[in-house]
Amino acid sequence: MVGIAIVLVAAAGLLFIGLLIYGIGIYNGLIQVKNNIKKSWANIDVLLKQRTDELPKLIESVKGYMAHERGVLEKVTEARTQFLSATTVAEKAQADNVMTQAIKSLFAVAENYPNLKANENFLQLQGRISGIENEIADRREFYNDSVNTYNIRIASIPDLFVARMMGLQPEEMFKTTEADRQDVQVKFA
Amino acid sequence: MDLRFDDLLGGTVVGFFAGIAFFFNGFRTLKRKHLIENTPTSKVRSLAMGQVEVSGAAAPWKETLAAPFTEHACLYYSYTIEEYRRSGKSSRWVTVDKENRGVPFLLRDETGAVLVDPAWADVDIPEDYQEVSGMGNDPSTKVQGFVRQKGISFEGFLGVNKKMRFTEYHIAPQDRVFILGTAADNPYVKEATAIEGIADVMIQKGPKGSCYYIADKSEKECLRSHAWGTAAQVYGGAALTVACLVYILAQMHLF
Numbered sequence: 001m002v003g004i005a006i007v008l009v010a011a012a013g014l015l016f017i018g019l020l021i022y023g024i025g026i027y028n029g030l031i032q033v034k035n036n037i038k039k040s041w042a043n044i045d046v047l048l049k050q051r052t053d054e055l056p057k058l059i060e061s062v063k064g065y066m067a068h069e070r071g072v073l074e075k076v077t078e079a080r081t082q083f084l085s086a087t088t089v090a091e092k093a094q095a096d097n098v099m100t101q102a103i104k105s106l107f108a109v110a111e112n113y114p115n116l117k118a119n120e121n122f123l124q125l126q127g128r129i130s131g132i133e134n135e136i137a138d139r140r141e142f143y144n145d146s147v148n149t150y151n152i153r154i155a156s157i158p159d160l161f162v163a164r165m166m167g168l169q170p171e172e173m174f175k176t177t178e179a180d181r182q183d184v185q186v187k188f189a
Numbered sequence: 190m191d192l193r194f195d196d197l198l199g200g201t202v203v204g205f206f207a208g209i210a211f212f213f214n215g216f217r218t219l220k221r222k223h224l225i226e227n228t229p230t231s232k233v234r235s236l237a238m239g240q241v242e243v244s245g246a247a248a249p250w251k252e253t254l255a256a257p258f259t260e261h262a263c264l265y266y267s268y269t270i271e272e273y274r275r276s277g278k279s280s281r282w283v284t285v286d287k288e289n290r291g292v293p294f295l296l297r298d299e300t301g302a303v304l305v306d307p308a309w310a311d312v313d314i315p316e317d318y319q320e321v322s323g324m325g326n327d328p329s330t331k332v333q334g335f336v337r338q339k340g341i342s343f344e345g346f347l348g349v350n351k352k353m354r355f356t357e358y359h360i361a362p363q364d365r366v367f368i369l370g371t372a373a374d375n376p377y378v379k380e381a382t383a384i385e386g387i388a389d390v391m392i393q394k395g396p397k398g399s400c401y402y403i404a405d406k407s408e409k410e411c412l413r414s415h416a417w418g419t420a421a422q423v424y425g426g427a428a429l430t431v432a433c434l435v436y437i438l439a440q441m442h443l444f
Binding site for chain 1 (some may be wrong): 194211216219224226227228230231232233235237239290300334370423430431434435438441442443444
């Protein structure tokens with residue numbers, strides 16, 4: 001009898017410890033996926049700011065050549081202003097879409113100005129901004145993967161119970177517009 | 190209480206504690222499985238500093254190594270040399286020598302390449318080569334050359350070959366690798382001469398407690414093997430502990 005009691009206590013102890021560690025694992029995992037979203041957003045935000053900082057230089061380098069394209073330049077300036085005043089993720093995502101379109105239009109119009117296309121400074125800025133655009137696209141995908149992982153976890157059993165106790169709510173993805181997904185062909189001389 | 194401490198009982202006591210160790214190690218495996226699941230795969234071009242997960246083809250950076258037994262060009266290798274030994278009624282493989290070595294290499298995906306330093310990584314790769322030598326069966330010439338260099342003899346009493354097992358694991362150029370590690374400053378690039386971007390980053394061992402895992406399989410396969418490892422260690426460890434406890438208590442006539 002004593003032996004059976006010892007074995008049962010040991011088995012119950014292992015079960016209890018196992019469940020406790022598993023529960024702590026779920027809690028820590030949810031904290032981790034929540035933090036992944038914050039971190040991946042911060043990583044996008046850094047690039048969005050970098051791109052925004054490059055815009056005044058870009059406008060400065062093109063305005064001498066594109067004096068008759070005031071509309072295009074104003075759109076870029078407006079998009080920059082919209083981004084700088086955006087505070088939430090949704091607002092920044094919206095401003096990013098507007099800015100991406102404005103920059104694409106500017107690069108497309110620049111095709112009509114051979115002197116501008118030959119300008120070293122413009123080409124460097126174009127290369128830098130295009131590089132940042134590519135990185136933003138990758139990190140946006142990463143951000144959406146992070147949000148997706150989080151949203152699936154907080155809706156799955158058994159994580160759902162812990163997530164409810166922690167008051168976790170689903171997060172929104174970084175949406176892009178249909179126009180943003182279209183490539184604008186920029187040909188170099 | 191009449192307790193006779195023989196080999197079997199000794200083994201059972203060891204099994205009891207080994208079971209507990211397996212049980213807790215299972216949760217470590219589960220933690221890493223969750224970490225792999227929770228971390229989205231980054232593209233090399235847009236790697237951010239900190240814990241990252243990347244996947245791509247391994248490529249040489251400055252140098253390659255020669256794998257010990259096959260002499261294949263590789264970027265990382267580990268090997269074990271084991272000897273089959275008998276002790277009383279029992280016999281087992283005993284590790285005589287083991288070592289691992291790696292050189293910084295590049296991981297290339299469709300967006301670019303990043304430097305990886307495999308030092309201190311937990312490398313999970315299947316065996317690439319194994320041979321067993323024994324009586325009337327000499328090790329291959331390459332293996333003989335390597336073990337001689339190491340000062341290990343594969344011959345025993347009267348020059349008769351000992352039963353030995355030689356196992357090699359390696360990561361070769363072009364192997365697909367999956368890495369969960371820390372992206373940090375590349376120590377091989379001087380700040381003043383750094384080319385901006387991915388050239389400034391190297392994947393390496395992160396701060397204490399962070400995970401650094403390299404495998405030459407896909408993320409799905411890694412998750413599958415971690416799931417199996419977790420189940421085997423947690424349930425197997427618990428079962429082993431309870432079974433050993435039952436045996437010990439039975440020996441103590443408490444059953």
